[in-house]
Amino acid sequence: MSQLSSRAVGVGRVLIAVYAILALAATARSIVQLAGRFDQAPVAYSLSAFAGLVYVLATIALIGKGRTWYAVAWVAIGIELLGVLVVGILSIVHPEYFPHDTVWSYFGRGYLFIPLVLPILGMVWLVRSRPRPEES
Amino acid sequence: MIEWFTTVQIAVAVGAGLLCVVLGLAKRSPNDLILGAAALVELLLIAQVVVAIVAPAFGNAPTGSGLEFWVYLVSAVLLPPLAVFWALIERTRWSTVVIGVACLAIAVMVYRMNVIWFVQGPGALAGL
Numbered sequence: 355m356s357q358l359s360s361r362a363v364g365v366g367r368v369l370i371a372v373y374a375i376l377a378l379a380a381t382a383r384s385i386v387q388l389a390g391r392f393d394q395a396p397v398a399y400s401l402s403a404f405a406g407l408v409y410v411l412a413t414i415a416l417i418g419k420g421r422t423w424y425a426v427a428w429v430a431i432g433i434e435l436l437g438v439l440v441v442g443i444l445s446i447v448h449p450e451y452f453p454h455d456t457v458w459s460y461f462g463r464g465y466l467f468i469p470l471v472l473p474i475l476g477m478v479w480l481v482r483s484r485p486r487p488e489e490s
Numbered sequence: 491m492i493e494w495f496t497t498v499q500i501a502v503a504v505g506a507g508l509l510c511v512v513l514g515l516a517k518r519s520p521n522d523l524i525l526g527a528a529a530l531v532e533l534l535l536i537a538q539v540v541v542a543i544v545a546p547a548f549g550n551a552p553t554g555s556g557l558e559f560w561v562y563l564v565s566a567v568l569l570p571p572l573a574v575f576w577a578l579i580e581r582t583r584w585s586t587v588v589i590g591v592a593c594l595a596i597a598v599m600v601y602r603m604n605v606i607w608f609v610q611g612p613g614a615l616a617g618l
Contacts, residue, residue: 386561
């Protein structure tokens with residue numbers, strides 16, 4: 355068990371699995387978009403790619419041991435929440451900015467609103483699984 | 491893709507997913523039934539790979555992006571083994587929930603593949 359961080363245990367493993375699936379989905383989809391039709395919506399597709407990378411980082415940081423990864427997890431999940439809120443609001447107020455869907459458009463509607471709920475659950479889990487003093 | 495087969499596949503993935511999530515929340519760690527459900531979902535995905543390779547030769551080709559379709563299908567095929575591996579590192583009731591979540595994700599992915607194969611035009615990307 356010492357191989358695992360205090361975050362990759364119990365229900366945290368379900369959270370990490372959901373993160374990993376979303377990271378895979380968002381990254382794979384944005385690769386298809388960047389490869390096939392980048393010129394149609396460079397901003398939207400760059401944003402999707404960025405979001406995908408943030409989910410990858412969050413997944414790794416949640417699995418990683420120690421205080422550094424714990425801090426990285428907070429940053430990554432914070433960016434996610436900010437991203438889904440800002441892009442979500444902008445896509446409703448100014449839909450013309452986002453003619454092409456991104457992961458975060460309309461608060462992640464295209465992904466069953468998981469992008470909106472997941473960072474909140476992630477933060478709850480981070481608060482509940484603070485690194486123990488002996489974990490360096 | 492073959493519509494009835496895809497429908498069966500989505501139904502099996504949803505069924506397996508719900509079964510695993512419910513059994514996990516009922517505090518069951520992975521047993522033969524749960525791993526069997528994941529194996530069945532994987533088997534149907536491999537059958538789908540064969541269908542997707544063979545079907546275009548019979549005039550049944552994807553109407554949408556073939557690249558996008560294959561990215562979904564390959565990702566879906568990889569999911570059950572990865573989920574089972576991740577689940578069995580620490581074998582608890584949450585392992586069962588992880589397998590269930592993966593099956594539900596596969597159901598969504600197969601639905602998306604179906605849309606890419608059959609449905610084009612406005613609204614094709616609505617929802618997912």
